Amino acid sequence: MKRKRNQCGRGREKLFSGLCIVPSLLGVLIFFVIPFGIVIYYSLINNPIVKEYVGLDNYRALLDNVAFKRASKNTAAFSLIAVPLATVLSLGLALLLERNIPGKSLLRTFFLSPLMVPTASVVLVWQVLFHNHGTINQVAEIFGGEPVDWLKSSKGQVVIILMFLWKNLGYNMILFMSALCSIPKDIMEVADLEGAGSLYKFFHIKLRYLSPTILFVFILSLINSFKIFREVYLLTGNYPYDKLYMLQHFMNNTFQSLDYQKLSAAAILFSLVMIVIIAVLLITESIFGKDVEN
Amino acid sequence: MNVKKKGRLFNVVITVFIVLAAIMFILPTVLTIANSFMTSNEISANYGAMFGNMNGSESTFISKNVNLKFIPDKVTVAQYKAVLIQNSDYLMKFWNSVLLTVPITLFQLMLAVVTSYGFSRYPGKIKSMIFFAYIILMLMPAQVTLVPNYLVADKFNMLETSEKLVFKGAAKPLNVFCMMWARRAVILPSIFSPFSIFLLTKVMRRIPSSYVEAAKLDGAGEIQIMTKIYLPLCKSALVSIGMLVFIDYWNMVEQPLILMKNTSMHPLSVFLSQINTGDVGLAFAVGVVYMIPTILMFLYGEDYLVEGITYSGGIKG
Numbered sequence: 001m002k003r004k005r006n007q008c009g010r011g012r013e014k015l016f017s018g019l020c021i022v023p024s025l026l027g028v029l030i031f032f033v034i035p036f037g038i039v040i041y042y043s044l045i046n047n048p049i050v051k052e053y054v055g056l057d058n059y060r061a062l063l064d065n066v067a068f069k070r071a072s073k074n075t076a077a078f079s080l081i082a083v084p085l086a087t088v089l090s091l092g093l094a095l096l097l098e099r100n101i102p103g104k105s106l107l108r109t110f111f112l113s114p115l116m117v118p119t120a121s122v123v124l125v126w127q128v129l130f131h132n133h134g135t136i137n138q139v140a141e142i143f144g145g146e147p148v149d150w151l152k153s154s155k156g157q158v159v160i161i162l163m164f165l166w167k168n169l170g171y172n173m174i175l176f177m178s179a180l181c182s183i184p185k186d187i188m189e190v191a192d193l194e195g196a197g198s199l200y201k202f203f204h205i206k207l208r209y210l211s212p213t214i215l216f217v218f219i220l221s222l223i224n225s226f227k228i229f230r231e232v233y234l235l236t237g238n239y240p241y242d243k244l245y246m247l248q249h250f251m252n253n254t255f256q257s258l259d260y261q262k263l264s265a266a267a268i269l270f271s272l273v274m275i276v277i278i279a280v281l282l283i284t285e286s287i288f289g290k291d292v293e294n
Numbered sequence: 295m296n297v298k299k300k301g302r303l304f305n306v307v308i309t310v311f312i313v314l315a316a317i318m319f320i321l322p323t324v325l326t327i328a329n330s331f332m333t334s335n336e337i338s339a340n341y342g343a344m345f346g347n348m349n350g351s352e353s354t355f356i357s358k359n360v361n362l363k364f365i366p367d368k369v370t371v372a373q374y375k376a377v378l379i380q381n382s383d384y385l386m387k388f389w390n391s392v393l394l395t396v397p398i399t400l401f402q403l404m405l406a407v408v409t410s411y412g413f414s415r416y417p418g419k420i421k422s423m424i425f426f427a428y429i430i431l432m433l434m435p436a437q438v439t440l441v442p443n444y445l446v447a448d449k450f451n452m453l454e455t456s457e458k459l460v461f462k463g464a465a466k467p468l469n470v471f472c473m474m475w476a477r478r479a480v481i482l483p484s485i486f487s488p489f490s491i492f493l494l495t496k497v498m499r500r501i502p503s504s505y506v507e508a509a510k511l512d513g514a515g516e517i518q519i520m521t522k523i524y525l526p527l528c529k530s531a532l533v534s535i536g537m538l539v540f541i542d543y544w545n546m547v548e549q550p551l552i553l554m555k556n557t558s559m560h561p562l563s564v565f566l567s568q569i570n571t572g573d574v575g576l577a578f579a580v581g582v583v584y585m586i587p588t589i590l591m592f593l594y595g596e597d598y599l600v601e602g603i604t605y606s607g608g609i610k611g
Contacts, residue, residue, distance in 0.1 A: 017416045024486060027486035028486050035446050097312065108600070110317070112599070115541060116585070116588045116591070117589075120566035121581030122322040125329075170319065174599070227435075247435075248437045270435070274433060274438070
């Protein structure tokens with residue numbers, strides 16, 4: 001009798017915990033999932049009025065579109081370079097900050113400062129730094145270098161990668177620092193006693209414990225890498241130099257012309273690529289994450 | 295002895311390197327603040343080559359190069375006066391930002407507490423499938439999710455709204471709700487963004503079940519467990535997630551550009567780029583004003599940010 005009541009209570013609790021998810025689930029369905037179904041539908045018809053099924057024609061047209069090709073190439077190039085760089089460099093910084101350095105917490109704040117400063121506020125400084133007659137070029141000229149028109153040449157990618165790193169290294173570093181702290185002390189002590197070198201300790205102990213964090217930082221940086229549009233938009237507006245023309249510009253400009261077919265097909269293609277990337281990451285996690293779980 | 299000496303030298307080199315790197319990181323911020331206190335003459339002289347003569351008078355000296363200067367020749371608050379007192383435009387836009395960011399952050403966090411509680415108690419197959427879907431949604435860039443958001447906003451006529459203030463007299467403060475309602479095209483989908491649910495669920499899952507069992511023995515119901523045990527234990531995580539969410543939406547550019555046709559409701563973050571090409575001196579001051587909320591938040595919450603998300607699980611977790 002008592003046990004039965006207990007189970008009944010458990011059922012009610014289980015139901016309650018399920019109900020807790022419902023509001024959020026409804027919102028996600030209304031604002032994301034159901035309209036996404038409509039996006040798929042739009043990507044397969046010729047126009048919203050005639051609604052004739054055209055198969056993959058929209059996708060073919062999109063893949064022939066010069067602007068789309070340029071935008072996806074630039075975006076992919078940017079993410080491929082910036083995301084691994086952001087992960088590796090922030091890990092490096094975290095390892096360096098592990099040492100006893102005077103004023104550590106102040107330094108930490110310095111590294112985190114780009115996070116608290118709205119990008120829009122500092123964009124001017126970046127413009128001045130990288131302007132044709134700007135600070136960087138002046139310094140380059142002192143050392144006998146050629147001035148570069150940073151924002152209006154293929155060097156533009158360098159600028160936005162620097163901006164991305166500036167913005168994201170600090171927080172990534174914090175994540176790594178806290179992960180480094182959570183490595184059990186006794187393991188490191190044993191390694192010290194056994195006379196393990198610092199390189200050995202890094203590759204065989206720290207890296208293993210850090211692997212879930214590395215993955216997390218990687219994913220976070222990937223998400224953030226798609227937000228670089230903000231910086232580029234603030235720096236250069238709707239139609240930047242070719243090399244800075246990102247997928248987001250393409251989507252934005254397509255929004256303005258209200259070409260639903262192009263827009264939907266692009267969104268679907270973009271999300272397919274993302275799903276593949278996520279799947280690869282999850283598989284990597286299940287391979288590498290296992291031996292350090294619990 | 296030699297080894298020790300070498301080690302110490304190595305330490306010095308690293309310290310110098312890190313200090314230099316840290317200075318590079320804070321530099322753009324310091325420059326923005328320093329430049330906001332310069333006179334318009336000085337700004338013109340420094341940036342004239344970039345933006346043309348902004349002063350109007352012919353005699354203003356303009357340097358050929360664009361100069362960044364740390365220390366103003368003459369410290370002035372004229373730019374701030376112009377931004378805060380003479381022209382109400384900037385404060386209006388600032389208020390627009392507040393009207394978007396504060397409700398988004400608060401409601402997203404409230405929803406996250408309830409939802410994450412649901413996810414972390416009695417895990418099951420359906421729940422983990424939904425959670426997985428949330429992860430995918432979270433990883434989708436705004437440019438993808440904006441398309442469905444736009445369709446919904448279009449369907450429910452949320453794209454072209456204007457602020458109709460319906461409350462009068464003593465009920466006037468309630469008009470804030472009308473203002474938020476006018477911005478629902480951006481606010482509503484953002485509330486349901488799964489980012490904070492994802493992070494908070496990971497934190498809640500690590501709360502030992504023994505706490506819950508003990509509370510149950512004392513006769514606590516589910517709602518009490520949520521508010522009296524889970525909520526306090528998640529406090530620092532909530533603060534740090536709240537900061538991340540706030541900062542993210544405070545900087546928002548994409549969503550208002552697409553989901554708000556009425557540009558008079560655009561937040562300052564979108565508007566800043568337009569000032570940048572106009573009056574540079576003002577732009578610096580506006581930039582600094584725009585930093586204030588996030589800087590204050592940082593002063594209060596930096597330690598939470600550092601300790602709040604001691605992240606140790608993977609993505610699925």
